[in-house]
Amino acid sequence: xxxxxxxxxxxxxxxxxxxxxxxxxxxxxxxxxxxxxxxxxxxxxxxxxxxxxxxxxxxxxxxxxxxxxxxxxxxxxxxxxxxxxxxxxxxxxxxxxxxxxxxxxxxxxxxxxxxxxxxxxxxxxxxxxxxxxxxxxxx
Numbered sequence: 001x002x003x004x005x006x007x008x009x010x011x012x013x014x015x016x017x018x019x020x021x022x023x024x025x026x027x028x029x030x031x032x033x034x035x036x037x038x039x040x041x042x043x044x045x046x047x048x049x050x051x052x053x054x055x056x057x058x059x060x061x062x063x064x065x066x067x068x069x070x071x072x073x074x075x076x077x078x079x080x081x082x083x084x085x086x087x088x089x090x091x092x093x094x095x096x097x098x099x100x101x102x103x104x105x106x107x108x109x110x111x112x113x114x115x116x117x118x119x120x121x122x123x124x125x126x127x128x129x130x131x132x133x134x135x136x137x138x139x
Contacts, residue, residue: 014068014071014072014075014076015072017068018065018068018069018072021061021064021065021068022061022062022065024057024058024061024062024065025058025059025061025062025065025091025095025125026125027058028054028055028057028058028061029054029055029058029091029095029118029121029122029125030122030125031050031054032051032054032055032058032098032118032121033115033118033119033122035047035048035050035051035054036051036110036114036115036118037115038050039051039110040110040111040115043107045106048102048106048109048110051102051110051114051118052099052102052103055095055098055099055102056099058095059092059095059096059099062088062091062092062095063092066088066092069085081131081132081134083131083134084128084129084131084132087124087127087128087131087132088128090124090128091121091124091125091128094117094120094121094124095121097117098114098117098118098121101113101114101117102114
């Protein structure tokens with residue numbers, strides 16, 4: 001398999017920072033689905049609070065990763081996969097909406113809309129990851 005655009009000879013420090021920061025929202029938003037399911041089965045408010053904190057941490061690190069990507073784009077003029085960037089914005093918007101939904105108390109914070117938006121966020125992350133891999137290799 002050949003690629004039109006080869007990988008760069010070495011990654012910049014900002015590439016590494018972006019990769020590290022990007023792993024946190026992926027983990028946090030994925031774990032939010034699991035903590036929502038745990039709350040749904042146990043009705044223990046601790047799981048709801050875990051979901052709130054995971055959403056907040058994922059949003060903070062997602063915004064920091066977006067800033068690192070924008071700085072790398074501004075200074076090094078790297079090529080961006082715009083479908084992946086658009087998907088990342090959609091993921092952050094869904095996570096923000098989900099954070100507002102999870103601020104309600106008890107059952108209504110998770111069932112049905114909190115869990116639904118959590119699953120949609122993870123699905124949007126998967127699609128965005130596919131766009132990113134496709135855009136990075138097949139230019």
